[in-house]
């Protein structure tokens with residue numbers, strides 16, 4: 001156990017666990033360390049494995065530190081969204097992370113030349129397909145680009 005530290009696990013209803021802590025979970029984005037007992041440290045590890053976007057480090061009693069989910073989620077090989085305009089342009093949104101993507105505009109009449117590329121965000125991570133408002137924004141970007149004659 002870690003001297004003077006008690007488990008901070010708090011169930012949905014009820015009191016803080018309070019058993020002697022054997023390790024910590026560190027939430028990487030804010031560096032906060034929370035002490036946990038054996039049982040609750042192990043359940044945190046399970047949780048960290050289940051959710052790819054939980055960026056947690058677990059520090060064991062002996063100081064061993066394990067980082068969970070450090071790698072970005074694998075890129076989705078299929079476009080999140082695609083559209084063809086006037087048989088001349090092709091737009092594709094390709095995922096780059098959980099909530100991020102790139103919008104690429106290609107000229108189909110010019111050997112699929114890439115005309116422009118924007119970094120975009122995916123509402124709700126586009127888990128169940130792209131968000132309606134996102135698609136409207138992407139279409140506006142593309143139409144604006146073509147209208148301005150930037151190609």
Ligand SMILES: [Zn+2]
Nearest residue numbers: 007017037040
């Ligand atoms: Zn506990």
